[in-house]
Amino acid sequence: MSVIQQAFQVPYSFNIIFTQNLFSSENKELINFLLHFGDNGFQKKILFLIDEGVAEKHLFLTESIRNYFEGQTQILLAEEILILPGGELVKNNPQYLEQTLLAINNYGIDRHSFVAAIGGGAFLDMVGYASCIAHRGVKHIRIPTTVLSQNDSGVGVKNGVNFLGKKNFLGTFSPPVAVFNDSDFLKTLSDRDWRSGISEAIKVALIKDLAFFEWLEKNAERMVAREIEVMNEQIFRSAALHTNHISSGDPFEMGSARPLDFGHWAAHKLEYLSNFEIRHGEAVAVGIALDSVYSHLLGLISEEDALRIIRVLKTLGFTLYHPSLSENDKQNLLEGLNEFREHLGGRLTITILEKLGKGKEVHEVNFGLMKLAVDRLKLTLD
Known part of the structure; x- marks a missing residue:
């Protein structure tokens, strides 16, 4: 019998940044992160996906994102900003996972680029899972917008969707490259959320x-x-x-x-x-x-x-x-x-x-x- 034993370790490190008004022109946290993360010898791109409930309460969010990246040449913003449902619906219905994967493909998001999800915990779960299985893993950024996602699920290492009537039956353990906790998103939450x-x-x-x-x-x-x-x-x-x-x-x-x-x-x-x-x-x-x-x-x-x-x-x-x-x-x-x-x-x-x-x-x-x-x-x- 012949045996080859292989063992290796992969270090993971990411920051959870607490901030306000993330897409203000005066707030350089996100753009500085993108500019300094990874190899600048490659053209970096970023695709944004937004939880529908967040988009409805922050009517100028997509405009703010476009303005934030205007004039940037090192970081190219994908032409489309996808708005998909939040909550467990986005994890239960496979069409939203497919839409996310198609967008990653259509806008050329490769392993030197980023997928940024803005939303609650379930939304981050789905987008994170899509990011992990596309190209065997593209970099994902979490921008949690609920109390639960800012204090727990959004700062962890899990991603997943529901399948066969079972919660998180499909999923991965893969940390984001960064988490941005913007307290301004909390101000529009319902009392229940x-x-x-x-x-x-x-x-x-x-x-x-x-x-x-x-x-x-x-x-x-x-x-x-x-x-x-x-x-x-x-x-x-x-x-x-x-x-x-x-x-x-x-x-x-x-x-x-x-x-x-x-x-x-x-x-x-x-x-x-x-x-x-x-x-x-x-x-x-x-x-x-x-x-x-x-x-x-x-x-x-x-x-x-x-x-x-x-x-x-x-x-x-x-x-x-x-x-x-x-x-x-x-x-x-x-x-x-x-x-x-x-x-x-x-x-x-x-x-x-x-x-x-x-x-x-x-x-x-x-x-x-x-x-x-x-x-x-x-x-x-x-």
Whole structure:
């Protein structure tokens, strides 16, 4: 027998830039990045795709982008700026992935060029996936426009689309070359979208940082009042915790542990059961509440701690129960658990709470106790 053993490492590094009014002529952050990234011996091009909901609220965005690149010779702006639907629709319908790939082809976006996505987390997921599979990978830039995408999904390394009725069945682990968090995009969010992403900050604080959870408790009402300075601090601290975990652990999830998915196994199923009427962050809030009550029933956290978590989520305005949790004697929920197990590669690993600020990984779920947790959660909210 002959064996050739090959091993190599590929370093990844990217910056998350916090800024305002990204396409103002006075703001040079983006153009300086493009000019100094990669080999200037090649003609660089950039293709922009915009989430339809963002375009509707920022009527002059495409004009601002064109003005920003006017006169640039080292960076050529693709003639067309694509506007596609956002939300799970863009991940569910393959026509939008195909449109993105056709645009990458038609405008000659090669491996020395860039695809920039402006939108929420689902939109960034789809465009990132298209970028990763075109030419075996063109450079993608994320410009998140929601709280959830700025503090969590947009600063990570995952891309994907939904397939066969399963969330992120098709996907890649491939970091963007840069993330630009422009706080001006947050100002036009609906109250529902403003609130939704805060659940991801609650999640990461509960499993990683008690002091941050206490800060979120203290500032919940100020976030509800849409104080932008407080929201910006929440986003920065949440993004830092998420990125620190990714870089220090298992960034491409070679194992089955997914601590950053605390509260998510139920959330993913709830999104589908509601036909995506429930936003991801709203479903995560329900999942956090459910797994917190379950952690209490296991004897890991006190009842007061579980209620403390629920109070913060309620203060933020989340609805923490949905009838589909109880349908068919909780069999829908059991199906969601089994789907999550399959997604992880056959071995279940979920995170529960050992205490506030510290997660604990488990490989089994006492489903009888989980069913009781659903009932207890409903009683708590009645």
